[in-house]
Amino acid sequence: MTSISQDNDPLALLIRETATGDRNAFRVLYEKSSSKLFGTLLRILKREDLAQDVLQEVYVSIWQRAGSFEGDKGRAMTWMITIARNRAIDVLRRSEERVTKLSVDDEYSPGALSEMEAQLWADNAGLEPAETMTLETCLSEIEDKARSCVLLAYHYGYSREELASKYDVPSGTMKSWLRRALQRLKDCLER
Numbered sequence: 519m520t521s522i523s524q525d526n527d528p529l530a531l532l533i534r535e536t537a538t539g540d541r542n543a544f545r546v547l548y549e550k551s552s553s554k555l556f557g558t559l560l561r562i563l564k565r566e567d568l569a570q571d572v573l574q575e576v577y578v579s580i581w582q583r584a585g586s587f588e589g590d591k592g593r594a595m596t597w598m599i600t601i602a603r604n605r606a607i608d609v610l611r612r613s614e615e616r617v618t619k620l621s622v623d624d625e626y627s628p629g630a631l632s633e634m635e636a637q638l639w640a641d642n643a644g645l646e647p648a649e650t651m652t653l654e655t656c657l658s659e660i661e662d663k664a665r666s667c668v669l670l671a672y673h674y675g676y677s678r679e680e681l682a683s684k685y686d687v688p689s690g691t692m693k694s695w696l697r698r699a700l701q702r703l704k705d706c707l708e709r
Contacts, residue, residue, distance in 0.1 A: 529594035530587070537584035544581060551595060552577075555602045562606040562674065572609055576602045607675035656706035664699035671696055 529551060535543030555576060559569035579601055587597055657665055663685070670676040676684070682692040 527589060527594050529598075530589040533580070533584050533587045533594050533597075534589070536581060537587070544584075547580070548577060551598055554595065555598060558599050558602050559606050562603065563609065568609065569606075572602070572605055576605050579605065603675070610675065653707070656703050659706055660699050660702050664695055664702070667692065667695050668699045668703065 529547065532543045532547040532550070536547055552573065556569055556573050559572050559576070560566060563569045563572065576598070580598060583601070587594065657669070660668065667681055667685070670681055670684075671678070678692050678696065679689055681696075682689045685692065687695075
């Protein structure tokens with residue numbers, strides 16, 4: 519993955535200033551990023567009130583962890599989305615309410631990933647920005663069940679055990695399905 523200069527990422531500069539305790543920089547960071555983070559939380563949590571509560575927790579975490587952000591390892595928005603996504607998944611796992619995000623019969627459709635989500639996937643996979651456009655194409659080339667498992671696991675936070683239960687297969691089988699699907703996705707993205 520190509521190193522990303524914080525100087526080319528205005529949000530990274532704001533995070534760096536936030537790390538010094540600059541409340542004004544933090545306010546500007548919130549103004550520039552909160553709508554995207556809220557959208558991410560809402561897609562995962564499916565409840566506006568819960569997404570708003572978690573958004574506050576996410577920004578507390580960003581304030582506290584700003585000094586640990588390493589701009590040379592990824593984009594600031596990707597870092598913040600990862601914090602938001604992980605927090606939302608923690609909330610879902612704690613509450614026993616699991617919202618069905620995708621049905622078994624209609625698990626994927628073109629356009630299922632937003633541009634920001636596709637960028638997050640691409641960044642985590644070490645892809646250049648120009649390569650992000652191929653992500654959905656590559657997902658569409660994976661067989662339906664495997665594609666659904668990948669999306670449910672890596673996009674919606676389902677555990678391997680939850681997926682095994684959902685598809686009524688042993689956990690080891692699910693592990694194999696995910697490994698093979700990810701390898702196919704990687705191969706496609708490297709073409």
